[in-house]
Amino acid sequence: MTAATNKSFLADLLAGRPTADRGDAMSRLRARAVERVGALTVPNTHDEDWRFTDISPLTRLSFQPVRAATKLSAADIAPFVLAEAASRLVFVDGIYAPQLSTPASGPVVLSSLAAALPVQAIAIETELGRMAAFEHNAFTALNTAFVNDGALLLLPRGAVAEKPVHLLFIATQKEVASYPRCLVVAGAGSSATVIEDYVALTEDAYLTNTVGEFVLGEDARLHHVRVQRESSAGFHVGHSAVSIAHGSHYHGVNVGFGARLSRYNLDMVQTAEGGECTIGGLAMVDDNQLADTHTTIDHTKPHGVSRQQHKCIVGGSARAVFNGRIVVRKGAQLTNSTQSSRNLLLSDRARVDTKPQLEIFADDVKCTHGATVGQLEADEVFYLKSRGLSDAAARSLLTYAFGAEILRQISVSELRQRLEQTVLAQTERA
Amino acid sequence: MSSVLQNLVNKPYEHGFVTDIESDTAAKGLSEDTIRFISAKKDEPQWLLDFRLKAYQHWLTMTPPAWANVHYPPVDFQAISYYSAPKAKKKLASMDEVDPELLKTFEKLGVPMNERAKLAGVAVDVIFDSVSVATTYKAKLAEVGIIFCSISEAVHNHPELVQKYLGSVVPTGDNFYAGLNSAVFTDGSFCFIPKGVKCPMDLSTYFRINTESSGQFERTLIIAEEGATVSYLEGCTAPKFDTNQLHAAVVELVALDNADIKYSTVQNWYAGDENGVGGIYNFVTKRGLCKGVNSRISWTQVETGSAITWKYPSCILRGDNSVGEFYSVALTNHYQQADTGTKMIHIGKNTRSKIVSKGISAGHSNNSYRGLVRIAPTASGARNYSQCDSMLIGDQCGANTFPYIDVRNPGAKVEHEASTSKIGEDQLFYFAQRGIGAEEAVSMIINGFCKDVFQQLPMEFAVEATKLLGVKLEGSVG
Known part of the structure; x- marks a missing residue:
C-alpha cells in the first residue's frame, strides 16, 4: 500500500464530516482533529503499534458517513435491550435515536452530547477530547473530526447510579462509517455501571470507529462493560481513554466476539496517588476474524494498583493480538501491578501474537506479568x-x-x- | 546506607590502559576501496572479496535500526578505521617470542596466558585487536580432528568449510550491523568439530579492543558436525577511551544432527565513566542454527560492560527435537543502556526452548529485555518457557520487558513470566542482624538472584562472573 492510497483513504473518509462551525468547543475540537488527520497516515505493519494487524482489508474498501438515518422500532432493538438497565441511549449508525432512548436528567445526567451542550458546556468543553489523545492515532483523530454528538454521562459529586446505564450502538447500513463517542465524567465519590454495547442489524461490511473517555474523580467507582458483537463482515476500531484519581477504582471488562477485523485500544492513566484499576478482557474469534487489543496502564503516581487479565480463544484461521503495556513512571513508588495474558488455540491455523510489556522506572514496586499460549490440557x-x-x-x-x-x-x-x-x-x- | 551503595557502584574501570604497539591501521572511512584494502591485506580469495562487496552494496541501502530502547548520537561510519593489525612479524616458534608488551597486557588483565592456558586446560585463541597472534593447544585439538584457528587462517587452510557455512546463519543482508560486519570483518575465530568428536577441553577466545577508534568487527563461526559436542567461552575487556568505539561482531553457530554447542560470554568492556561519557557501542548479531535432529545450542551471557548493548543471541530450531537455551545476566550502572534478549524460532517438531533472563539496573541506567518466541505452523509439540526477572537498585534507573510471543501451532505450549523486585531494606536488615555488612549482603542477594544463570557457566567463568558483579555494583546499593 502506498502513501498516496493511505492519504486518500483518510481524505475520503473525512469528506463527509460535519462542517458547520458554530463557534463552540466542539467545532474547535473538530477543526484541530481535521488538521491532525491531514498530517497522519493510515498505519501499516511497519508501525510497531500495528505490527501484527494488517488493516489493508479495511483500507481496500470505501466508506461513507451515513446519509439517511435508519428508522428502527422498539421491536427491532428488543433483542439487545437489558431490562436491568434503567436508562438507555441508542445510536443507530452513530446517530442518536431519541425515540428508542430513555435519558435521565436527575442528579445523574444521561443525555446525548448535542442535547446537553447548551446546559453542560463547561463540563463538555473541559473533558471532551482531553483524555483521548489523537496526535498519533489516525483513527482517534478521525473520530474527533466527526465529533458532533455522542453519549454523555455526568455523575455529580457523591451521585450513585443504582441501575446500570446502557449505551447501545447499532450498525444497520452497508459501507457506512460511523463515529460513536462517549464521555463519562464521574465526580468525586460517585459510582456507576456503564455498558457500552456495539451490535449490528446488517451482515454487510461497515466501519465503526469509536472513542470513549472516562474520567474518574476522587474515590469514584466505575464499572465499565464494553461489548463488541459487530457483524462478521464489519470493522471495529475502538479507543477508550480512562483516568483514575486518588482512591478511585475503575473496573473494566471488555468482551469482543464480532467483526472481521477489530482493534481496541485502552489507555489507562493513574493521575494521583492511590488509584486502582481492574481490567478483564476476552476476545473470542473464529473463521478469518482478527481481534487486536492494545492496552496501556500508566502509573504516574505512587501507590497505584492494577490487575489485568486478558484471554483469547482462537479458532478457524482466526488471529488474536494482545499488547499489554504497563508503565511505572519515575517516582511512582509502591505500585502494585499484575498482568496475565492467556491464550487458547483451537485449530491448526489459528494464531496468537501476545506481548505483555513492562516499563519500570521506580525501584520500590511489585510488577509481575505472565503469558501462556496453548491448547486444552x-x-x-x-x-x-x-x-x-x-x-x-x-x-x-x-x-x-x-x-x-x-x-x-x-x-x-x-x-x-x-x-x-x-x-x-x-x-x-x- | 545509600552512601555505602553509592560507593559500591562507582568503582572505576580496572582494565583501562593502552598497550603501546605499532599497528598497521587503515585510514579512516569506508568505501569499496577500504574493503579491497582489507581483503588484499589479508590475502583473501576472490569469493570472499565478492562476499564482502555484496554485503557492502546491500548495507548501503540499509538504515541503522531505531526500534531498540537505546539512545545515542548517530554513528559516523566514515570516522572509523576499519583495519588495525599489529605489524606482521616473523613466525613465532614459542610463546617467548610473543611481544612482551602484549604479554604484559594480558598480565594486567589477569590472564597469564602461558600459565593459565595450561593450568586451566584451556586453549586460548587470542585476538589482539583484529589479528590472532598466538594460538595454543592446537596440536592437541588437531589430534582429534578439531580445527580451532582464526578465521583468516581458516579461509586459507579450509576454504571449502568457510565458504559453505559463512553467512549461512546470519545472511549478509540480515540487519544493518551484520551487513557492516560482513563487509569489513577483519578476524575472529573458526571452530570445526568433526563427526562424533567430543571436544576434550573448553575452547576460549580472549577479545580485546586496543587501538583507539578502531572499531572491531569480529566474525566467529562454529560448526559442530553430527554427534559433536563443544563448549566455547568468550571473554571481553577493553581499555578506557573517551570516544565511543563501535563493536559489531557476528557469531554464527551450526549444529548438525545430535550436535551440542554451548557458547558462554562474559562481557566487561568499558562502559563509559559515571557521567556516561565514552564507552563501547556493542551491536552484536549472534545466532545459532540447530540444523539437525536432536541438536542443542545453549547461549549463556553475563553482560556487564559497554555503554550500549544491542544483542540478541538467537536459536533457529529447525531440526526435530532440537533444543535452544538462553541464560542471561545483564547488569547496567551509571548511564549504561542495554537492550538485550533472545529469539527462539521453532520450526521443527517437538522443539524446546528455555529462556532465563536476569536484568539488574542501577544508577541512571536503562535495561531492557526484548525477546521473541515464534512457533511456526510446522512446530507441533513445541515447548517454550521464559522467565525474565528484573531488579532495580535506586530510583533513577529503568527496567523494561518486551517479550514478543507469536504462536501459530495449537499443539505448542508457551509460557512467559516476568517479575520486578528490589533489594529490600528488610533483607539488608536481616543480613545486618547476622553481622553481614551492606556491601556483602548486596553481593550475596545479587548472586542468589543470578544463580540460575551462573550455574550454566563453566567453573572459571562462574567465579569470574560472580566477582565481576560485585565489582560493578560496588557503591551502588543502598
Missing part, C-alpha cells in the same frame, strides 16, 4: 471423558470455562448470562 479433557462426557462436550465445557472466568466479572447478570450463552454457542459450533 489433554489431562483435563480425559478427566471429563472419564466421567462420561463426549470428547466434543468435554472440549466445549473446558473452552467455556476458560472464557467464563472473564465474563464472571460482569456484575449485570442479564448481560453476563447472554454473553455466556454466546460463548457456549460458539464453542459448540467449533
Whole structure:
C-alpha cells in the first residue's frame, strides 16, 4: 500500500464530516482533529503499534458517513435491550435515536452530547477530547473530526447510579462509517455501571470507529462493560481513554466476539496517588476474524494498583493480538501491578501474537506479568471423558470455562448470562 | 546506607590502559576501496572479496535500526578505521617470542596466558585487536580432528568449510550491523568439530579492543558436525577511551544432527565513566542454527560492560527435537543502556526452548529485555518457557520487558513470566542482624538472584562472573 492510497483513504473518509462551525468547543475540537488527520497516515505493519494487524482489508474498501438515518422500532432493538438497565441511549449508525432512548436528567445526567451542550458546556468543553489523545492515532483523530454528538454521562459529586446505564450502538447500513463517542465524567465519590454495547442489524461490511473517555474523580467507582458483537463482515476500531484519581477504582471488562477485523485500544492513566484499576478482557474469534487489543496502564503516581487479565480463544484461521503495556513512571513508588495474558488455540491455523510489556522506572514496586499460549490440557479433557462426557462436550465445557472466568466479572447478570450463552454457542459450533 | 551503595557502584574501570604497539591501521572511512584494502591485506580469495562487496552494496541501502530502547548520537561510519593489525612479524616458534608488551597486557588483565592456558586446560585463541597472534593447544585439538584457528587462517587452510557455512546463519543482508560486519570483518575465530568428536577441553577466545577508534568487527563461526559436542567461552575487556568505539561482531553457530554447542560470554568492556561519557557501542548479531535432529545450542551471557548493548543471541530450531537455551545476566550502572534478549524460532517438531533472563539496573541506567518466541505452523509439540526477572537498585534507573510471543501451532505450549523486585531494606536488615555488612549482603542477594544463570557457566567463568558483579555494583546499593 502506498502513501498516496493511505492519504486518500483518510481524505475520503473525512469528506463527509460535519462542517458547520458554530463557534463552540466542539467545532474547535473538530477543526484541530481535521488538521491532525491531514498530517497522519493510515498505519501499516511497519508501525510497531500495528505490527501484527494488517488493516489493508479495511483500507481496500470505501466508506461513507451515513446519509439517511435508519428508522428502527422498539421491536427491532428488543433483542439487545437489558431490562436491568434503567436508562438507555441508542445510536443507530452513530446517530442518536431519541425515540428508542430513555435519558435521565436527575442528579445523574444521561443525555446525548448535542442535547446537553447548551446546559453542560463547561463540563463538555473541559473533558471532551482531553483524555483521548489523537496526535498519533489516525483513527482517534478521525473520530474527533466527526465529533458532533455522542453519549454523555455526568455523575455529580457523591451521585450513585443504582441501575446500570446502557449505551447501545447499532450498525444497520452497508459501507457506512460511523463515529460513536462517549464521555463519562464521574465526580468525586460517585459510582456507576456503564455498558457500552456495539451490535449490528446488517451482515454487510461497515466501519465503526469509536472513542470513549472516562474520567474518574476522587474515590469514584466505575464499572465499565464494553461489548463488541459487530457483524462478521464489519470493522471495529475502538479507543477508550480512562483516568483514575486518588482512591478511585475503575473496573473494566471488555468482551469482543464480532467483526472481521477489530482493534481496541485502552489507555489507562493513574493521575494521583492511590488509584486502582481492574481490567478483564476476552476476545473470542473464529473463521478469518482478527481481534487486536492494545492496552496501556500508566502509573504516574505512587501507590497505584492494577490487575489485568486478558484471554483469547482462537479458532478457524482466526488471529488474536494482545499488547499489554504497563508503565511505572519515575517516582511512582509502591505500585502494585499484575498482568496475565492467556491464550487458547483451537485449530491448526489459528494464531496468537501476545506481548505483555513492562516499563519500570521506580525501584520500590511489585510488577509481575505472565503469558501462556496453548491448547486444552489433554489431562483435563480425559478427566471429563472419564466421567462420561463426549470428547466434543468435554472440549466445549473446558473452552467455556476458560472464557467464563472473564465474563464472571460482569456484575449485570442479564448481560453476563447472554454473553455466556454466546460463548457456549460458539464453542459448540467449533 | 545509600552512601555505602553509592560507593559500591562507582568503582572505576580496572582494565583501562593502552598497550603501546605499532599497528598497521587503515585510514579512516569506508568505501569499496577500504574493503579491497582489507581483503588484499589479508590475502583473501576472490569469493570472499565478492562476499564482502555484496554485503557492502546491500548495507548501503540499509538504515541503522531505531526500534531498540537505546539512545545515542548517530554513528559516523566514515570516522572509523576499519583495519588495525599489529605489524606482521616473523613466525613465532614459542610463546617467548610473543611481544612482551602484549604479554604484559594480558598480565594486567589477569590472564597469564602461558600459565593459565595450561593450568586451566584451556586453549586460548587470542585476538589482539583484529589479528590472532598466538594460538595454543592446537596440536592437541588437531589430534582429534578439531580445527580451532582464526578465521583468516581458516579461509586459507579450509576454504571449502568457510565458504559453505559463512553467512549461512546470519545472511549478509540480515540487519544493518551484520551487513557492516560482513563487509569489513577483519578476524575472529573458526571452530570445526568433526563427526562424533567430543571436544576434550573448553575452547576460549580472549577479545580485546586496543587501538583507539578502531572499531572491531569480529566474525566467529562454529560448526559442530553430527554427534559433536563443544563448549566455547568468550571473554571481553577493553581499555578506557573517551570516544565511543563501535563493536559489531557476528557469531554464527551450526549444529548438525545430535550436535551440542554451548557458547558462554562474559562481557566487561568499558562502559563509559559515571557521567556516561565514552564507552563501547556493542551491536552484536549472534545466532545459532540447530540444523539437525536432536541438536542443542545453549547461549549463556553475563553482560556487564559497554555503554550500549544491542544483542540478541538467537536459536533457529529447525531440526526435530532440537533444543535452544538462553541464560542471561545483564547488569547496567551509571548511564549504561542495554537492550538485550533472545529469539527462539521453532520450526521443527517437538522443539524446546528455555529462556532465563536476569536484568539488574542501577544508577541512571536503562535495561531492557526484548525477546521473541515464534512457533511456526510446522512446530507441533513445541515447548517454550521464559522467565525474565528484573531488579532495580535506586530510583533513577529503568527496567523494561518486551517479550514478543507469536504462536501459530495449537499443539505448542508457551509460557512467559516476568517479575520486578528490589533489594529490600528488610533483607539488608536481616543480613545486618547476622553481622553481614551492606556491601556483602548486596553481593550475596545479587548472586542468589543470578544463580540460575551462573550455574550454566563453566567453573572459571562462574567465579569470574560472580566477582565481576560485585565489582560493578560496588557503591551502588543502598
